[in-house]
Amino acid sequence: MNPRLDLLQPYPFEKLRVLLADVKPNGALPAISFGIGEPKHPTPEFIKTALSDALAGLANYPTTAGSDALRQCIAAWLQRRYSLPAVNAATQVLPVTGSREALFAFAQTVVDASRPGALVLCPNPFYQIYEGAALLAGATPVFANSDPARNFAPAFDRIPADTWARVQLVYVCSPGNPTGAVLSLEDWRELFALSDRHGFVIASDECYSEIYFKEGEPPLGALEAAHRLGRADGPHPFERLVMFSSLSKRSNVPGLRSGFVAGDAALLKKFLLYRTYHGGAMNPAVQSASVAAWNDEAHVRDNRAAYVRKFAEVTPLLAEVLDVALPDAGFYLWADVSRTGLSDTEFAARLLAEQNVTVLPGSYLAREADGINPGANRVRMALVATPGECLEGARRIVAFCKALG
Numbered sequence: 576m577n578p579r580l581d582l583l584q585p586y587p588f589e590k591l592r593v594l595l596a597d598v599k600p601n602g603a604l605p606a607i608s609f610g611i612g613e614p615k616h617p618t619p620e621f622i623k624t625a626l627s628d629a630l631a632g633l634a635n636y637p638t639t640a641g642s643d644a645l646r647q648c649i650a651a652w653l654q655r656r657y658s659l660p661a662v663n664a665a666t667q668v669l670p671v672t673g674s675r676e677a678l679f680a681f682a683q684t685v686v687d688a689s690r691p692g693a694l695v696l697c698p699n700p701f702y703q704i705y706e707g708a709a710l711l712a713g714a715t716p717v718f719a720n721s722d723p724a725r726n727f728a729p730a731f732d733r734i735p736a737d738t739w740a741r742v743q744l745v746y747v748c749s750p751g752n753p754t755g756a757v758l759s760l761e762d763w764r765e766l767f768a769l770s771d772r773h774g775f776v777i778a779s780d781e782c783y784s785e786i787y788f789k790e791g792e793p794p795l796g797a798l799e800a801a802h803r804l805g806r807a808d809g810p811h812p813f814e815r816l817v818m819f820s821s822l823s824k825r826s827n828v829p830g831l832r833s834g835f836v837a838g839d840a841a842l843l844k845k846f847l848l849y850r851t852y853h854g855g856a857m858n859p860a861v862q863s864a865s866v867a868a869w870n871d872e873a874h875v876r877d878n879r880a881a882y883v884r885k886f887a888e889v890t891p892l893l894a895e896v897l898d899v900a901l902p903d904a905g906f907y908l909w910a911d912v913s914r915t916g917l918s919d920t921e922f923a924a925r926l927l928a929e930q931n932v933t934v935l936p937g938s939y940l941a942r943e944a945d946g947i948n949p950g951a952n953r954v955r956m957a958l959v960a961t962p963g964e965c966l967e968g969a970r971r972i973v974a975f976c977k978a979l980g
């Protein structure tokens with residue numbers, strides 16, 4: 576067997592299952608889960624119709640590069656969304672079957688494990704796929720702690736020069752899971768300068784980009800930042816940079832498995848070669864449904880508005896008892912529970928026992944680095960349930976914290 580499989584950590588939800596195995600939830604109250612980050616708003620009907628109208632496509636093998644129609648509609652969406660003057664649909668865009676597999680597969684394409692001491696830098700806290708991707712690519716994951724004083728931006732300035740010299744790939748998550756933080760143009764300027772100095776590739780995970788709180792002020796994307804900093808044209812546009820996006824959260828279709836990668840054409844050429852063997856071609860009916868979804872913004876605005884309402888109701892309630900604020904974007908609250916005197920795991924276990932509400936301990940989403948686990952004393956709450964459930968869950972958390980005294 577591949578010995579690197581033994582290096583993989585249990586997934587956060589597995590750790591949560593073990594933590595809560597012996598906890599008896601308060602049976603007098605219906606269960607409310609803020610635990611799993613799966614979108615729960617209904618899938619728009621027109622996407623389902625586009626999917627079923629395209630079932631004839633099942634008679635053919637799809638190409639790994641996807642249809643021209645899909646790549647062109649993604650390129651057009653990128654230009655609209657990020658004010659990019661041009662995106663080449665043939666060379667700068669590749670459909671993927673959800674961003675998760677692509678984030679994983681990308682490390683297998685980029686990392687040269689024959690170079691001694693290969694490192695992959697991940698944010699901390701982070702989406703656990705980055706770590707597994709690094710390990711199975713033959714690299715060692717290293718972590719840049721998110722700095723609460725700088726809107727949770729990864730503290731790249733704390734990474735020593737001899738570490739940078741071995742970093743081959745940097746994962747960025749903006750808007751972040753779990754912090755919700757969006758990298759600023761200055762953060763990007765710093766990261767691009769480091770990439771120019773040390774030669775690493777940047778993989779920017781932006782699957783929460785369409786869930787934000789001020790209409791007309793969408794989160795800055797990696798390609799947009801590159802464009803604004805003069806890196807989108809010239810002989811090598813978007814050099815060493817790719818971004819990952821997804822329909823899962825934007826269009827409430829986590830089961831569709833549809834996303835894309837865009838950016839540096841030289842990297843995407845190699846990624847396409849890798850994917851030809853990996854078997855990452857998208858089902859033709861899913862491609863048609865994806866075209867319909869990327870071409871429509873009305874359902875995305877409605878979806879966003881539903882989150883805006885929930886966060887507006889829930890955040891001030893929770894702020895009475897926990898250190899928590901509206902994030903830049905995404906559907907998570909990343910609350911500091913220190914005021915309660917409980918650790919993140921104690922908080923999660925006792926909240927379930929007393930109020931039948933599930934939250935995810937922050938330490939499960941982070942690793943110890945620089946002597947601290949930046950998720951300790953925090954919990955992640957996904958506001959994916961109905962508005963009524965989210966409000967009820969928040970009220971119970973308030974009652975729980977007040978009862979602690």
Ligand SMILES: Cc1ncc(COP(=O)(O)O)c(C=O)c1O
Pocket residue numbers: 612672673674675676702748751752780782820821822823829833834
């Ligand atoms: C940060 C982050 N990236 C990527 C994904 C994967 O999303 P999908 O594969 O549905 O596109 C998730 C899913 O929860 C996520 O939280």
